[in-house]
Amino acid sequence: MLIEAEGVSVAIGGRPVLDGESVRCEPGTMTALVGPSGSGKTTLLHCLGLLLPVDRGRILIDGKDVTRYGSAARRRFWRDHAAFVLQDYGIMDEESVAFNVTMQSSPLGKRATGDGKRLARVLDQTGLAGRQDEAASHLSGGEKQRLALARASYKRAAVVFVDEPTASLDAANRRKVIALLAEFAADGCTVIVSTHDAEMTEACGSRHEIGTDDWR
Numbered sequence: 012m013l014i015e016a017e018g019v020s021v022a023i024g025g026r027p028v029l030d031g032e033s034v035r036c037e038p039g040t041m042t043a044l045v046g047p048s049g050s051g052k053t054t055l056l057h058c059l060g061l062l063l064p065v066d067r068g069r070i071l072i073d074g075k076d077v078t079r080y081g082s083a084a085r086r087r088f089w090r091d092h093a094a095f096v097l098q099d100y101g102i103m104d105e106e107s108v109a110f111n112v113t114m115q116s117s118p119l120g121k122r123a124t125g126d127g128k129r130l131a132r133v134l135d136q137t138g139l140a141g142r143q144d145e146a147a148s149h150l151s152g153g154e155k156q157r158l159a160l161a162r163a164s165y166k167r168a169a170v171v172f173v174d175e176p177t178a179s180l181d182a183a184n185r186r187k188v189i190a191l192l193a194e195f196a197a198d199g200c201t202v203i204v205s206t207h208d209a210e211m212t213e214a215c216g217s218r219h220e221i222g223t224d225d226w227r
């Protein structure tokens with residue numbers, strides 16, 4: 012899925028945060044949103060994921076203007092096409108690891124029955140093999156982040172939105188996360204990453220610096 016922002020401006024609490032940002036995120040590519048702390052990387056990521064409305068400009072999905080999508084259409088996009096690995100990871104602590112991985116891939120209102128083989132594969136990919144029956148509350152911060160990545164992988168989402176995936180990880184885990192996101196992109200996924208990390212940025216095929224027209 013091609014995800015684009017065109018001249019997007021956003022003010023929060025009356026203060027301009029984004030001013031005319033344009034970025035094009037291609038399928039099969041990792042796009043890094045980069046810039047100093049507070050520059051608006053997370054805000055732009057949220058706008059591209061239809062989590063935050065824009066004041067000016069447009070958001071396009073496969074060339075279609077979705078800027079004014081209502082809540083039902085946005086929910087459909089999130090359910091059918093998107094996965095999010097955001098700062099709070101969206102983990103349900105009291106549920107098991109397996110439930111957290113499969114929950115967004117089951118029909119609304121139904122408990123996941125799941126595909127055991129695929130579950131085992133994504134847990135293995137994210138270093139959580141054998142832990143499917145543990146409560147998610149037992150996991151560390153870094154493990155919860157990997158759980159959120161396992162969920163995105165299990166869902167085989169067309170677009171994955173990732174906020175600071177390598178912050179607070181050690182070098183070995185940072186490399187694993189980068190490799191996993193690269194694998195998503197190699198499978199044709201549109202991977203959009205807000206990041207400070209030079210290694211993460213280096214791995215991205217495309218890079219957009221907030222506050223400039225610089226993207227390649």
Ligand SMILES: Nc1ncnc2c1ncn2[C@@H]1O[C@H](COP(=O)(O)OP(=O)(O)OP(=O)(O)O)[C@@H](O)[C@H]1O
Pocket residue numbers: 023024028046047048049050051052053054055205207
């Ligand atoms: N809910 C909010 N209420 C008030 N201000 C906000 C809110 N969300 C973001 N901001 C402000 O918008 C600006 C951009 O924030 P954002 O989180 O997008 O930056 P960032 O580039 O992702 O920063 P960091 O690298 O530190 O995570 C900041 O100045 C922040 O204080």
